[in-house]
Amino acid sequence: MSQENPNSRPQGQGRPQxxxxxxxxxxxxxxDASVAGPVKFFFASALLxxxxxxxxxxxxxxxxHLPGFLNGCEFxxxxxxxxxQRNVFFYGWASNALIGLNxxxxxSLGRFEFRNAWIAxxxxxxxxxxxxxxxxxxxxxxxxxFELLELPRGVAxxxxxxxxxxxxxxxxxxxxxxxxxxxxxxxxxxxxxxVLPVVYLLAQLMVLWCPTNGVLQxxxxxxxxxxxxxxxxxxxxxxxxxxxLPKELGTTLTGYYLSTVGFWTLFLFVGWIGPATLxxxxxxLWIQSTGIVAAxxxxxxxxxxxxxxxxxxxxxxxxSRAWNNTTLRFVAFGLVAYTxxxxxxxxxxxxxxxxxxxxxxxxxxxxQLLTYAFVSMVIFGAAYFILPRLTxxxxxxxxxxxxxxxSCALAVVGSVAGSLVFGWTQGAAxxxxxxxxxxxxxxxxxxxxxxxxLFLIGHLAFAVNAFGMLTSCSSSTDEGRQA
Amino acid sequence: xxxxNLILAGVFFTVAAPFGGLLxxxxxxxxxxxxxxxxxxxxxxxxxEPGLAIQGRQVYLQLGCVAxxxxxxxxxxxxxxxxxxxxxxxxxxxxxxxxxxxxxxNRRVGPDxxxxxxxxxxxxxxxxHLSAPAAxxxxxxxxxxxxxxxxGSLQPNERGVALIAYLKSLRxxxxxxxxxxxx
Numbered sequence: 001m002s003q004e005n006p007n008s009r010p011q012g013q014g015r016p017q018x019x020x021x022x023x024x025x026x027x028x029x030x031x032d033a034s035v036a037g038p039v040k041f042f043f044a045s046a047l048l049x050x051x052x053x054x055x056x057x058x059x060x061x062x063x064x065h066l067p068g069f070l071n072g073c074e075f076x077x078x079x080x081x082x083x084x085q086r087n088v089f090f091y092g093w094a095s096n097a098l099i100g101l102n103x104x105x106x107x108s109l110g111r112f113e114f115r116n117a118w119i120a121x122x123x124x125x126x127x128x129x130x131x132x133x134x135x136x137x138x139x140x141x142x143x144x145x146f147e148l149l150e151l152p153r154g155v156a157x158x159x160x161x162x163x164x165x166x167x168x169x170x171x172x173x174x175x176x177x178x179x180x181x182x183x184x185x186x187x188x189x190x191x192x193x194x195v196l197p198v199v200y201l202l203a204q205l206m207v208l209w210c211p212t213n214g215v216l217q218x219x220x221x222x223x224x225x226x227x228x229x230x231x232x233x234x235x236x237x238x239x240x241x242x243x244x245l246p247k248e249l250g251t252t253l254t255g256y257y258l259s260t261v262g263f264w265t266l267f268l269f270v271g272w273i274g275p276a277t278l279x280x281x282x283x284x285l286w287i288q289s290t291g292i293v294a295a296x297x298x299x300x301x302x303x304x305x306x307x308x309x310x311x312x313x314x315x316x317x318x319x320s321r322a323w324n325n326t327t328l329r330f331v332a333f334g335l336v337a338y339t340x341x342x343x344x345x346x347x348x349x350x351x352x353x354x355x356x357x358x359x360x361x362x363x364x365x366x367x368q369l370l371t372y373a374f375v376s377m378v379i380f381g382a383a384y385f386i387l388p389r390l391t392x393x394x395x396x397x398x399x400x401x402x403x404x405x406x407s408c409a410l411a412v413v414g415s416v417a418g419s420l421v422f423g424w425t426q427g428a429a430x431x432x433x434x435x436x437x438x439x440x441x442x443x444x445x446x447x448x449x450x451x452x453x454l455f456l457i458g459h460l461a462f463a464v465n466a467f468g469m470l471t472s473c474s475s476s477t478d479e480g481r482q483a
Numbered sequence: 484x485x486x487x488n489l490i491l492a493g494v495f496f497t498v499a500a501p502f503g504g505l506l507x508x509x510x511x512x513x514x515x516x517x518x519x520x521x522x523x524x525x526x527x528x529x530x531x532e533p534g535l536a537i538q539g540r541q542v543y544l545q546l547g548c549v550a551x552x553x554x555x556x557x558x559x560x561x562x563x564x565x566x567x568x569x570x571x572x573x574x575x576x577x578x579x580x581x582x583x584x585x586x587x588x589n590r591r592v593g594p595d596x597x598x599x600x601x602x603x604x605x606x607x608x609x610x611x612h613l614s615a616p617a618a619x620x621x622x623x624x625x626x627x628x629x630x631x632x633x634x635g636s637l638q639p640n641e642r643g644v645a646l647i648a649y650l651k652s653l654r655x656x657x658x659x660x661x662x663x664x665x666x
Contacts, residue, residue, distance in 0.1 A: 213514050
């Protein structure tokens with residue numbers, strides 16, 4: 001089987017999976033070939049941004065315990081680099097990767113052959129150009145004081161158009177699907193691709209173009225941020241989980257019939273949880289209380305996804321099979337993180353607990369649990385499955401795959417646990433009326449730096465492997481087509 | 484769930500409902516909020532900012548100070564902000580009605596600044612903190628906001644002066660109809 005493929009290698013014991021469909025055939029399926037261009041473009045861009053983000057994360061982490069580090073030039077101020085790192089991570093890495101992943105999933109699930117896929121690539125080009133220009137403005141000029149809306153408002157129309165070009169496909173693919181059956185993943189992708197542009201546009205209008213009065217800006221921003229985190233990043237990653245888990249385990253989902261309820265309740269409640277992250281702020285109490293109620297209601301979709309995913313993993317030694325499958329190892333890790341992140345969201349919506357940890361590293365840990373330990377790990381898992389199918393090649397090095405998993409897993413566990421523990425203890429010390437200056441933990445910043453370096457190592461391992469494959473494959477793709 | 488229009492309509496509703504309920508509801512309550520006197524006939528608060536402070540706000544935003552500093556004092560019972568001495572009273576929505584961009588912030592690596600102007604003793608003290616933060620502080624020195632004077636000492640340059648004026652203008656130490664100062 002592997003003799004046909006010049007790039008394939010023998011399957012050794014414990015070799016990471018993710019080989020192309022057709023067990024080693026260099027041919028790439030027609031559906032995959034139709035979408036390969038844009039998906040490879042989005043993944044390659046995402047990877048480059050991920051490396052930039054990791055380097056910046058190391059610098060900002062070091063700056064937290066050595067404030068004088070790289071402090072000679074005003075463009076390296078912590079406040080600027082922190083904002084740039086965040087935007088690179090969310091708009092550069094996560095969004096690029098998820099647009100690509102969503103495109104591939106739609107094509108695969110719907111057996112949908114893309115025509116004019118260059119439109120998606122054009123959208124990707126505009127997206128990345130707009131991001132680069134926006135980041136240059138933050139570095140050299142100014143920024144807005146709202147997380148993920150820091151970029152100057154002028155880039156928003158470009159982002160919006162780019163997203164429409166790259167992600168209008170869900171609706172097209174859905175409307176033209178050859179089969180009448182619709183998969184859960186398709187609902188999630190459709191929902192995520194609809195919510196992001198609408199919410200982004202409204203937030204831009206109400207916060208930056210025609211700013212609303214005073215603290216209403218913070219309310220709109222909180223609403224936008226939770227929609228972005230849960231309904232764009234989260235829902236897109238859930239779509240991938242709904243695809244890969246049953247596919248790779250070769251089984252059906254436990255309680256599949258519940259997934260409709262899980263989908264609708266997630267979308268119904270997330271829009272309201274923004275104010276639960278603004279407790280104690282100068283917003284009216286009824287708004288804050290609404291947020292708390294909505295956050296607690298997230299238990300409903302969480303229960304359903306837990307039944308779907310953990311029920312499936314608990315059957316037929318699913319956990320151990322997942323552990324031995326590269327894609328599922330990342331996905332299962334992400335699922336545990338998603339469950340923990342949502343549980344923390346529910347529990348720490350309680351006023352007394354929220355008051356204790358708000359403004360400390362705790363909330364940063366919560367966000368990292370959702371956006372890295374869940375979303376990014378699922379993206380990694382998906383990449384291990386998809387890229388071989390798009391390139392007809394194997395992952396060049398199994399060792400690098402292991403290095404990638406272990407360094408990222410250790411880094412994110414260390415970083416999240418550190419944030420939660422140090423955030424909690426700082427909150428408790430503040431509540432006991434200790435002076436603020438005495439409550440910071442120098443160990444927290446050291447741990448953060450160590451984890452940032454570990455992240456960088458993992459991401460480098462992934463990037464070397466992925467770029468090795470993407471560059472070796474373009475020739476093999478052509479050979480495959482000519483054959 | 485095979486109907487595209489039905490799913491899109493449903494998702495549209497899930498976005499529209501909180502938009503209407505939270506954002507438009509909040510807008511109905513606070514959209515027209517303006518300055519007000521604490522007592523009838525008294526001066527209007529929050530006070531208008533001096534022009535230099537408005538320029539200083541731009542420096543504050545440029546440098547991303549919001550990454551480490553919040554500007555909101557929570558009520559007693561929800562955090563220890565008042566016990567920490569960060570405010571004389573909780574922040575209320577009216578305190579922010581003059582701000583073109585509200586930098587409430589979300590993370591406190593450094594202390595809250597909502598009422599910093601009331602506790603900073605002098606321009607010189609703020610300048611000293613910006614040019615050479617105390618040992619152990621996570622804040623870097625902002626050398627580019629200072630230039631050497633003729634006598635060799637470091638003096639804040641134009642941007643530095645503006646930033647100091649802005650920091651001094653951050654005050655929530657007046658009574659407002661929603662939050663009276665306790666005497």
